Ligand SMILES: [Zn+2]
Ligand SMILES: [Zn+2]
Ligand SMILES: [Zn+2]
Ligand SMILES: [Zn+2]
């Protein structure tokens with residue numbers, strides 16, 4: 001393995017893992033080919049998970065310091081070895097392209113990692129085990145400490161070393177949880193303060209604080225917290241103003257298994273929510289979480305698209321569907337603007353009026369104020385809405401308005417119209433690609449039928465007709481990208497980079513339309529067009545990479561004049 | 568047919584009758600043992616001194632897992648009580664514990680009369696006045712107490 005192979009990743013580094021090869025995701029076109037190869041098992045045993053986290057934390061904390069976000073971060077040699085091993089395990093034909101890909105890492109690609117619920121659980125358990133070992137606290141108590149400290153391991157350990165009692169108290173733990181393992185007891189003379197029952201053999205439970213309640217009341221209380229309130233990480237003792245937090249072991253004693261499962265699912269949810277570097281995949285019913293080290297403050301300079309194992313591509317920054325090359329803040333603005341029809345409505349009110357006689361809508365074009373209603377032939381003055389015949393000799397100007405105000409009004413109208421026309425220019429193209437992408441999706445479903453048909457008529461194998469699916473998917477992805485280039489362009493101020501962007505955008509658009517046309521061809525011709533279609537698909541992908549790479553690189557380097565504050 | 572009254576509510580009611588808290592009373596309705604007429608006296612030394620405030624209190628089905636519902640019927644000028652008589656009090660919301668009782672809640676309400684907290688307001692207008700001109704706010708509270716909260 002060549003020692004020179006260092007990746008410049010800027011702020012997009014992810015966990016490096018010293019011992020197990022991380023399931024590195026190379027994005028874009030190759031992902032699909034990769035997916036057809038034998039899957040690499042996700043190796044994340046508990047101790048390895050911790051190593052990975054150590055590395056991650058150190059990277060993250062060094063990134064927290066200062067604003068030098070563009071400093072490159074090297075992956076350890078072991079990590080790179082891992083990568084190579086991973087590919088070498090696969091078929092040899094692919095090996096070269098995998099290596100090439102690593103060398104040609106693009107500016108728009110972000111490092112990330114996908115985790116299954118089991119991985120997340122293991123990760124949590126590993127951290128708990130490690131800290132528990134260090135602090136000599138039972139795992140249940142350690143989990144409470146870590147949740148209290150929002151999983152900032154270093155800080156929790158530091159605070160514990162600083163002032164053990166204070167931290168335990170603040171986190172809702174007692175001192176001697178180890179010496180008193182939780183247990184259900186029958187205490188003579190006990191009266192439950194919640195239900196007021198006092199049967200002498202009634203089972204009851206108390207945490208370290210000594211607030212004792214019967215197990216029925218405890219169970220009811222915990223059920224309400226977990227089921228109705230969705231609480232798990234910080235369920236307090238039912239005692240008045242008691243801050244002791246119920247631990248997993250005590251909970252297991254008190255509630256039925258279905259509730260324990262829900263409890264642990266909720267804990268996992270808070271674990272992911274508590275960590276800036278982890279996010280749930282937003283796809284419906286998807287159970288995976290994605291780890292990515294891009295921070296919120298990086299989002300003006302980077303659009304971190306990640307690809308979940310469920311095939312959903314989304315932005316790690318805002319969790320919307322992939323919106324490269326447009327930065328999150330602009331996407332938000334753009335969507336709001338599109339939603340907000342008021343802009344169009346304003347223009348209509350500024351540029352159209354009702355005929356004072358028949359009330360049909362009249363649009364003003366040109367500067368002349370002498371209006372003639374097309375419907376009723378009424379002649380009137382645009383400025384004052386009065387009858388034109390009453391304007392006497394003042395020709396095309398309304399004498400009832402001061403010259404200057406009339407002039408200003410005309411100017412304002414022209415400006416409002418111009419800005420709307422600009423918006424509509426980009427909006428129409430944006431909406432067109434959005435619409436076309438939907439149509440392309442329909443085409444994809446038709447394509448599946450075509451593929452089956454093609455197999456039957458041409459004698460091609462399933463593998464041989466895959467090019468149709470590939471083309472269809474490329475088409476949809478490129479349309480998505482194109483769509484967002486128009487939102488991007490709307491907020492783009494002109495400078496010497498704009499022309500290159502527009503050229504790239506146009507090239508991609510042409511490539512997409514050319515490929516799109518091929519789907520119109522009758523099925524019996526498709527077999528003969530395979531080579532051409534493969535070429536056009538590859539060309540589309542290439543143009544897309546050019547657009548994304550150019551925009552991402554210049555975004556990172558601040559070379560675009562993006563207008564973040566116009567409406 | 569209604570469910571039998573839980574032991575907890577029976578005990579609490581008995582205790583409220585047999586060992587009443589000074590300056591506070593809570594009497595259940597004959598036809599609904601979960602519905603109480605409540606009377607709280609303004610604490611001595613406060614701007615509500617001499618006032619007798621009527622409240623209504625209802626114990627929902629999930630009491631004591633959920634807090635009682637309670638509101639002032641008598642008009643009162645207080646930054647943590649709104650025009651509908653609703654009360655902003657932590658133990659009636661997030662800090663409710665099933666170990667709390669009607670008696671402790673009523674004591675907390677009485678304490679709230681003695682220590683208005685304009686920093687956590689429910690009634691913005693009153694809270695603003697309380698912060699900007701406390702003396703005037705106190706005077707208004709006294710006037711309202713005379714006007715609306717006299718023993719009949
Ligand atoms: Zn009980
Ligand atoms: Zn307690
Ligand atoms: Zn997913
Ligand atoms: Zn985003």
Ligand SMILES: [Zn+2]
Pocket residue numbers: 355356357358359360373374375376377378
């Ligand atoms: Zn007309």
Ligand SMILES: [Zn+2]
Pocket residue numbers: 381382383384385386391397398399400
């Ligand atoms: Zn006129």
